Amino acid sequence: MEGGVRNICFIGAGCVGGPAAAVIAYQNPQIRVVVVDQDKSRIRRWRSAHLPLYEPGLDYLVRVSRDGSREFSFLNQPGTTISSSTTAACESNPLQQDIRDEEQQNNRIAVQARHPNLLFTPKFEKSIKEADVIFVAVNTPTKLKGIGAGSATDMTAFEAATNTVARYAKPGAIIVEKSTMLMHRPSFGFEVLSNPEFLATGTAVNDLLHPSRVLIGHSKLPSGRRAAHTLRSIYASWVPNDRIITTDVWSSELSKIVANSLLAQRISSINSVSAICEKVGADVYEVAACVGSDPRIGDKYLQAGIGFGGSCLKKDLLSLVYLAESLQLDEVGDYWRQVIKMNEFQRDRFSKRVVRCLNNTLVGKKITLFGYTFKAGTSDTRDSPALEIIKSLLEENPREIAIFDPLCNPALIREEIEGLRKTCDTNLGLVEIIKIYDNPYKACAASNAVLITTECEEFQNTSVETNRPATAPKNELVDPRPLSTPKPTEQEVLRLHQFLMSVNPSSNLGDSDPLRRLIRPPPCANDCPDCGPQAHARSRCGDSDNYRSKNRLDWSKIVPLLAMPKWVFDGKGVIEPNSLIEIGVKVESIGRQGI
């Protein structure tokens, strides 16, 4: 592309499109990135202080790129404090900073102001017409009806998006498939690249900033190679060259589906072992730690629990099954389908264990669920195992099912529970049975059993390390100064920002801008629905401004609140059982023999 890429358009402002566009815009200030979506309320929130999803670090990247940033400077000297490294601080404390040391002044790096280059809009036509590169990041769920129902990918949204592209895109524009799917070639005369996204919910920004690989699938024609080269140039501003892999389109799309299928397979494998551990008296967490210490195996994705959820693993497994079956490779399809069956078996085993321990009846009993999202660190509830467990428990007619989740928006849980009416044929009113609490202690009052259904740190009764040896250590951030160049890249500035945030914990609470570069976000309209008490009611992935990390629960306060006999069912391996047993609780954990 002559003169390089100047305009990018993203179609789909969801969990992938929004963060991916924000990272590309942040790292390429010279490129204008426009994000369009048919969901107008989503666009409104991306344009406001209430981002439609919570991902650590996303708010900062969006604000710098969307609103632009002020000029600032910092001392290029390791260990200097936030206040001594900011222009704003100099301005507010002229005497304190006053040229104290000329040498220090010479050692100061000035970073110029940035113009906004990230725009969210519901206007498709103009945005697509202007784009040199168009990323399609719309949802591709599993088909629910018709041929291939239950395993094929539903291409409705993707096809609608590509039809719009075909109508408006200029000749020579490059189309990039970010959505996950297998070999769907839109029939129009543009160069189409496959560029699957490997980010995980909850670590999306980090995954995008430090990808293990960026995969670009292209046709073997010279035009395909040229298009891949153009896409590579966008990523090259922050991704090392050897991590950008080019391949053919089939290999690219299959790699994404196979990666998720293998991750799911590991979870199902350790879960199958957990069932054996419960019978023979072994401890699945010890087995996982031991097995995972073998470098050929590794310790990732070996945590036993109630199974995987979320929008991707099951969907991608089903796509693989569908592909195998449509190629008449039934044994291959059966092999991968078993991974899903094991996941369901594990979840059902957990529900059955609860009912069995409670004398095979839940009538008149209250059950409390700690955790509703599909995993910790996210407010994404898509395909959450907790919802399936709730459905099974409802069959037993309990008096109450209480839900507490530290990250999830109660309004969203309520909305999803309403959706249960369609699938459950319980005689009792769901609203009366299922209650959502924002206070974990109230959720436990007079409860017959507490079920732990996400691995939130808040629920642990001891340090994670002692109980779940397979968890990854947290990365320590180091001061990137002194920088070798007087003109740092945005990646270097970001590293400094992250380091300054990490050494000044107070910045997590109030000051999220240690370099003083942010511009105040646009003010909300008086009737902003997200500012009022009904805020965030329709957010699927969560709330950026709603999340505050909570304190660990005090189990010594919870235990007296429980009804006799006091049961805790740990579906995620976050509880160290002995210390609870000592204070009179009956603990049942996945992968450990019960009472």
Ligand code: NAD
């Ligand atoms: P999402 O549901 O969060 O977002 C999709 C967005 O596309 C929605 O905002 C929707 O309104 C919009 N949309 C749908 N049809 C449209 C159209 N015709 N025109 C304009 N906008 C349209 O989905 P997501 O989680 O961002 O996933 C997007 C794709 O990325 C999927 O194929 C998914 O499999 C893949 N993926 C997701 C993840 C993840 O963790 N969520 C990770 C890797 C890949």
